[in-house]
Amino acid sequence: MAEDKIREKLFTEFPEVSTEEWEKKIQVDLKGADYAKKLIWRTNEGLNVRPYYRAEDLENINHIEALPGEFPYVRGTKTKNNDWHIRQDFVVENPAEANKKALDVLMKGVDSLCFLVFNKEFSADDMRVLLQGIELSAIEINFSACINSPKILGLFIDEVKNRGCKPEDVKGSIDYDPLGYMTLTGECYDNEKCCGMQKAKELIEEAKATLPNFRLIAVNGYFIHNSGASIVQELGFALAQGNEYLARGTEQGIDIDELAGNIRFNFAVGSNYFMEIAKLRAARMLWAKIVKQYNPKTEKACQMNVHSVTSRWNKTIYDPYANMLRSTTEAMSATIGGTDSLTVESFNAAFGKPTDFSERIARNQQILLKEESYFDRIVDPSAGSYYIENLTTSVAEEAWKLFVSVEEKGGYIAAFKEGFVQSEVKKVAQKRDMNIATRREIFLGTNQYPNFNEAIKDDVDFGVLNMKMPTAKNPIAEPLKMYRGAQAFEELRLSTENHTHKPKAYMFTYGNLAMRRARSMFASNFFACAGYEVVDNLGFESVNQGVEASIKNEADIVVVCSSDDEYATIVPEIYEKLKGKATVVVAGNPKNCIDDLKSKGIEHFIHVRTNVLETLQNFQTILGIK
Numbered sequence: 001m002a003e004d005k006i007r008e009k010l011f012t013e014f015p016e017v018s019t020e021e022w023e024k025k026i027q028v029d030l031k032g033a034d035y036a037k038k039l040i041w042r043t044n045e046g047l048n049v050r051p052y053y054r055a056e057d058l059e060n061i062n063h064i065e066a067l068p069g070e071f072p073y074v075r076g077t078k079t080k081n082n083d084w085h086i087r088q089d090f091v092v093e094n095p096a097e098a099n100k101k102a103l104d105v106l107m108k109g110v111d112s113l114c115f116l117v118f119n120k121e122f123s124a125d126d127m128r129v130l131l132q133g134i135e136l137s138a139i140e141i142n143f144s145a146c147i148n149s150p151k152i153l154g155l156f157i158d159e160v161k162n163r164g165c166k167p168e169d170v171k172g173s174i175d176y177d178p179l180g181y182m183t184l185t186g187e188c189y190d191n192e193k194c195c196g197m198q199k200a201k202e203l204i205e206e207a208k209a210t211l212p213n214f215r216l217i218a219v220n221g222y223f224i225h226n227s228g229a230s231i232v233q234e235l236g237f238a239l240a241q242g243n244e245y246l247a248r249g250t251e252q253g254i255d256i257d258e259l260a261g262n263i264r265f266n267f268a269v270g271s272n273y274f275m276e277i278a279k280l281r282a283a284r285m286l287w288a289k290i291v292k293q294y295n296p297k298t299e300k301a302c303q304m305n306v307h308s309v310t311s312r313w314n315k316t317i318y319d320p321y322a323n324m325l326r327s328t329t330e331a332m333s334a335t336i337g338g339t340d341s342l343t344v345e346s347f348n349a350a351f352g353k354p355t356d357f358s359e360r361i362a363r364n365q366q367i368l369l370k371e372e373s374y375f376d377r378i379v380d381p382s383a384g385s386y387y388i389e390n391l392t393t394s395v396a397e398e399a400w401k402l403f404v405s406v407e408e409k410g411g412y413i414a415a416f417k418e419g420f421v422q423s424e425v426k427k428v429a430q431k432r433d434m435n436i437a438t439r440r441e442i443f444l445g446t447n448q449y450p451n452f453n454e455a456i457k458d459d460v461d462f463g464v465l466n467m468k469m470p471t472a473k474n475p476i477a478e479p480l481k482m483y484r485g486a487q488a489f490e491e492l493r494l495s496t497e498n499h500t501h502k503p504k505a506y507m508f509t510y511g512n513l514a515m516r517r518a519r520s521m522f523a524s525n526f527f528a529c530a531g532y533e534v535v536d537n538l539g540f541e542s543v544n545q546g547v548e549a550s551i552k553n554e555a556d557i558v559v560v561c562s563s564d565d566e567y568a569t570i571v572p573e574i575y576e577k578l579k580g581k582a583t584v585v586v587a588g589n590p591k592n593c594i595d596d597l598k599s600k601g602i603e604h605f606i607h608v609r610t611n612v613l614e615t616l617q618n619f620q621t622i623l624g625i626k
Contacts, residue, residue, distance in 0.1 A: 019054060019056065022052070026039070026051075039051040043230075043272075043275070044230040044231075044428055044431065044432060045230045045231050045232040045233075045275070045395065045398055046230075046232065046398060047232075047391075047394045047395070047398060049391070049394075053386035053387050053390050054386060055386065057386055057389075057390055058384075058386060058389055058390075061389055061390070061393050063075075063285055063389075063392070063393070064383070064384070064389060067079075068379040068380050071288055071292075071299050071302060072284065072285040072286075072288035072289055072302070073284040073285065073288050073302070073303055073304065074281045074282070074284055074285040074392065075281070075338075075379070075380040075383055076284070076338035076379055076380050077284070077303045077304075077338075077340075078338070078379055079379065080379070081376055081377060081378075081379060082335065082338060082375060082376050082377065082378055082379050082380070082381065083370075083376040084334075084335055084339050084340055084341055084342055084376065085111055085112035085140050085340065085341035085342070086109055086110050086111055086112060086341075086342065086363065086366045086367065086370075087110070087112035087113070087114055087140070087142070087307070087341050087342060087343045088105050088110045088112070088113060088114070088343065088359065088362070088363060089113075089114040089115075089116060089144070089343055089345075090102065090113070090114070090115055090116060091116045091118075092115050092116060092117045092119070092122075092130060093119075095122075095126045095127075095129040095130040096129050098115065098130055099129060099130050099131070099132055099133070099134070102115075102130075102134060103133055103134065105359070105363065106134070106139065108360075108363060109363055109364075109366070109367045110139075110363060111138075111139050111140065112139060112140035112141075112142065112172075112341050113134075113139060113140070113141055113142065114142035114143070114144055114343070115130060115141075115142070115143050115144070116143075116144045116145070117143060117144070117145045117148065117152055118145065118146065118148065120148055120151075122148070122151070122152065122155070123155075124155055124158060124159075126155075127152075127155040127156060127158075127159050128159060128162075131159055136160065136163065136165050136169070136170050137165060137166065137169035137170060140171050140172045140173075140341065141156075141170070141171070141172035142172045142173045142174070142175070143156065143172075143173075143174045143175065144174075144175040145174070145175065146175070146181065147181060147189065149174050149175060149176040149203075150176070150199060150202075150203060152174060153174050153176075153203055153206070153207065153216065154206070156174075156211075157206065157207060157210045157211060160210055160211065161210060167209065167210050167211060167212055167213075168212055168213055169213075170210075170211055170213065170214060171213045171214065172214055172215070173214060173215040173216070173218065173264050173307075174203075174214070174215075174216055174218075175218045175220070175266075176196075176199075176200060176203060176216050176217055176218060177217070177218040177219065177220050178190070178195050178196025178197075178199075178200075179195065179196075179219070179241045179244060179245070179412060179413070180218065180219070180220040180223055180241070181196075182195070182413070182416065182476075182479075183220075183223050183224070183241075183416065183421075183479065183480050184223055184469045184479050184480060184482070185469055185470060185471075185472045185475070185479050186472045186475035186476065186477050186478055186479035187472040187473065187474050187475045187476060188413075188474075188476060195244075195248060195413055197245070197248040197249050197251075197252050197254075198252060200216065200217055200245070200249060200252075200254070200262075201249070201252045201253070201254050203216045204216060204254060204258060204259070204262055208258075215261075215262050215263065215264040215305060216262045217245055217259075217262050217263045217264070218263075218264055218265075218266055219238050219241045219242045219245070219263060219264070219265045219266065220238075220266045221234045221235065221237070221238030221241075221265060221266060221267045221268065222234075222266055222267060222268035222309055222311075222312075223480065223482065224237050224238065224425065224480065225267070225268035225270065225311060225313060226268060226311065226312045226313045226482040226483070226484075227313075227425050227429065227480040227481060227482050227483070228313065228425060228426075228428060228429025228430075228432055228433070228483065228485070229424075229425045229428055229429065230428045231270070231272065231275050231276065231279050231395060232395060232398040232399045232402060233402065233424060233425055233428060234267065234268065234279070235267075235279055235282065235283055235286070235395065235399040236398075236399040236400070236401075236402030236403045236406070237402070237406065237412070237421055237425075238265060238267070238283075239283070239286055239287060239290060239399065239403045240402075240403050240406040240407065240411065240412040240415070241412050242263060242265065242287065242290070243290055243403070243407070243411070243412070244411050244412040244413060245259070245263060246259060246260065246263075246290070246291070246294060247411065250294065256291070256294040256295070256296045256301065257296045257297050257298060257300075257301040260291045260294070260296060260301040260302070261300075261301055263305070264305045264306075264307055265283065265287070265304055265305065265306050265307070266306075266307045266308075266309065267279070267280065267283070267306060267307075267308050267309075267339075268308070268309055268310070268311045268312070268313070269308045269309070269310055269311060269330040269331070269333050269334045269337075269339075270311040270313065270314055270330060271311070271314055271326050271329055271330060273329050273332070273333050274333075274387060274388055274391055275391060275395065276330070276333035276334070276337065277333050277336050277337040277382055277388055277391075278337075278388055278391035278392040278394075278395045279337065279395055280306060280308070280333075280334065280337030280338055280339060281337055281338065281380075281382070281388075281392045282392050282393075282395040282396035282399060283304060283306065283399075284303070284304045284306070284338070285392075285396055286396055286399060286400060286403070287302070287304040288302040288303070288304065289302075305340050306338075306339050306340050306341075307339065307340060307341045307342070307343070308334035308337075308339040308341070308342045308343070309342070309343040309345065310326075310327040310330045310331065310334075310343070310344050310345050311326075311330060312345065312349070312350055312482070312484060313482075313483070313484055313485055314326055314443070314484070314485055314486075315327075315345075315347075315349070315350040315484060315486075316350070316443055316445060316446045316484070316486045316490065317350060317351040317456060317460060317465070317486075317490050318445050318446050318450060318451065318454055318456060318486075318490060318493065319444065319445020319446065319450065319451055319454065320347055320348055320351075320456075321347060322444050322445050323347035323348075323350075324347045324361060324365070327344050327345065327347065327362070327365060328365050330344075331344050331365050331366055331369060332369065332375070335366075335369055335375045335376070336375065336381055336382050337382070338380060342366060344362040344363070344365050344366055345362060346358035346359050346361070346362045347361065347362070349464075350464075350465070350484060351459075351460045351461060351464060351465045352459065352460065352461040352464055352465075353461060353464065402424075405420075406420070406421075416477055417476050417477045418477075419477060419478065421480070422477070422478055422479075422480060425480060432485060433485070433488070434611075436485050436486070436488075436489070436613070437488070437611050437612060437613035437614060438609070438610070438611050438612065439608075439612055441485070443485065443486045443489070446486045446489050446490065446529070447486065447489050447529055447612060447613070448525065448529075449525060450493075450525065450528045450529050452524075452528045452534055455497055455531075456497075457494055457497045457498065460494075488613055489529060489613060492529075492530050492531075492613070492616055492617060492620065493529070493530055493531040494531075495620065495625055495626060496530055496531035496532065496620070496625060497531055499625045499626075502531070502532065502533050503530075503532045503533065503556040503557065503619075503623050503625070504532065504533045504534075504535060504553065504554065504555050504556050504557070505523070505524075505527035505532045505533070505534050505535070505555070505556070505557040505559060506535045506537075506549075506550050506553055506555030506557065506558050506559065506582070507520040507523060507524060507534070507535060507536045507537050507559050507561055508537075508540070508546045508550060508558050508559060508560045508561060508574060509536070509537045509538065509539045509540065509546075509561045509562070510539060510540050510543065510546055510560070510561070510562045510566070510570060511539075511562040511563055511566040511570070512562060512563035512565075512566065513539070515561075515562060515563040515564075516539060516561045516562050516563075517561075519561040519562070519587035519588055520536050520537070520559070520561040520587070521536075522587060522606075522608075523559040523561060523585070523587040523606060524536050526606055526610075526612060526616075527557065527559070527616075527619075529612060529616060530616040530619065530620065532556075532557070535553060535555070537549070543570055543573050543574055543577075544577075546574070547574060547577045547578060550578060550581075550582060551578070551581055551582075555582045556582060556583065556623060557582060557583045557585055557619065557623075558574070558578055558582045558583070558584050558585065559585045559586075559587050559606075560574055560584065560585070560586050560587065561587045564588060564590035564591070564592050564593070565592070567586060567588070567590045567593055567597065568590070568592065568593035568596065568597075571584070571586055571593075571597055571602060572597065572600050572602070575600065575601065575602050579601075583604065583619070583622060583623075584602060584604065585604040585605070585606060586602060586604065586605045586606070587606055587607070588605065588606075588607050589605055589607040589609070590605075
């Protein structure tokens with residue numbers, strides 16, 4: 001009774017607040033500001049994300065009625081836990097060394113291996129050495145071999161037969177992806193009519209008896225992600241690729257249950273934390289509905305198998321330890337979203353060969369999520385979240401619209417040949433590039449708050465950094481180009497490092513204390529993004545003192561940092577005294593005198609709305625840096 005009275009009192013003291021009341025309070029706090037501009041987040045995906053969601057926002061969402069393991073699998077295909085395979089990928093240059101490394105990491109928490117085999121001379125002996133001592137039934141085995149996949153699969157099947165393994169115990173995949181090959185090279189794997197599906201049929205027949213639980217066809221959505229696409233585009237175009245495989249495969253006479261059961265989706269996971277969770281949930285739901293239209297004999301055929309890999313697009317070569325933070329949140333998104341397996345790439349994977357240290361950190365990020373955070377214990381931990389459930393619905397709706405657009409053009413190959421895929425991805429990529437250039441999207445340590453003293457050209461493996469796809473012999477369309485968002489800033493700074501003279505940006509701080517300090521900090525960060533030597537100052541007592549110090553320090557760029565009111569008188573004087581000796585830059589956008597200053601020959605102004613990248617590129621030209 002006492003507890004009931006306490007509960008009743010609590011509800012009395014904290015009465016329910018309606019949405020209308022919340023909205024009224026928000027409007028008061030906004031003081032006339034535009035609600036949509038201030039509080040509605042317009043994402044790269046074209047979604048309008050509201051500032052808050054309530055229980056009433058779940059009323060029209062149908063998928064929340066399905067339980068984990070139930071169609072359409074938005075809540076996952078697992079029913080007892082949220083476990084996933086911790087995967088580590090290896091480039092196989094020497095089979096014996098790769099085997100030694102694989103055996104080592106299997107003792108350190110990894111339970112899924114992926115061997116990247118690009119050597120066309122790879123032999124049966126190489127396969128035997130590579131897998132020596134590895135219990136194939138105890139872990140997941142994966143291969144990525146591009147167009148060499150059929151040969152590698154044959155060698156693996158022979159090895160499984162020679163060992164006498166139970167067919168149903170061997171699990172894993174091979175990365176046979178003719179549409180992915182077309183996406184990155186612009187040409188078809190064999191011919192446009194078949195696009196590799198005749199070979200897929202042969203692989204399925206070949207592996208049916210020996211590897212019934214081995215997935216042979218890959219849909220590599222991360223190719224699209226790493227080309228600068230949005231989350232909706234990665235999902236929509238990946239679904240279109242998957243459907244292309246289903247349509248062409250069934251035309252080849254492949255049973256739909258068998259075909260769908262052989263497809264694995266490989267998605268990238270970026271730093272847009274909640275949106276990435278929603279993407280994986282939406283992906284399972286949409287794929288289940290697509291497969292359902294082919295009338296499979298079992299609902300199990302509608303289950304999407306997902307491997308996730310941390311994004312390459314948002315990783316940086318400067319301040320690289322920040323990549324650890326990025327990949328940690330990405331791993332959290334992937335596992336909360338219900339991925340079946342996950343590769344966390346090493347923090348230096350974008351610009352160098354992984355080291356023992358970087359690989360250890362990558363493994364341990366996943367192990368911590370399991371062993372200390374218990375992310376593997378709860379099925380669909382995001383279920384019921386007003387925010388995530390609504391995001392899931394929004395992502396699914398927009399991805400489905402894109403998928404339908406591709407189908408209306410005749411499918412993925414037709415849309416790609418027409419240039420639709422490339423055009424849509426470029427639109428988003430260019431928008432994201434502009435956001436990075438203007439610092440609306442921040443890459444910590446690269447386009448904002450750089451390490452002033454960092455120099456890394458000797459630490460970069462340019463073979464890894466500038467990895468290129470093979471040139472197409474018979475292209476049918478322009479390929480997508482994978483790149484990293486920070487690349488343009490990094491190229492700028494590397495050009496500075498390679499220049500014979502390191503430019504010096506000198507802060508001419510004068511007058512109003514608060515304004516000069518704020519603007520000198522802004523300007524220092526601005527020019528440090530290009531790798532310039534930055535010299536800040538506490539403040540000069542006179543213009544002459546500052547000019548003399550600038551000349552004495554052999555400044556290439558002198559940045560005047562003061563208040564707008566003072567700029568009208570001091571900037572022309574500073575400019576005249578430093579003309580021919582240094583480039584004068586004004587920190588700020590002084591509307592009270594900017595036209596007058598420009599009329600006197602002062603050209604350079606930097607402020608929060610400046611295109612940082614374009615401006616720094618212009619200074620590189622002025623300073624003769626290529």
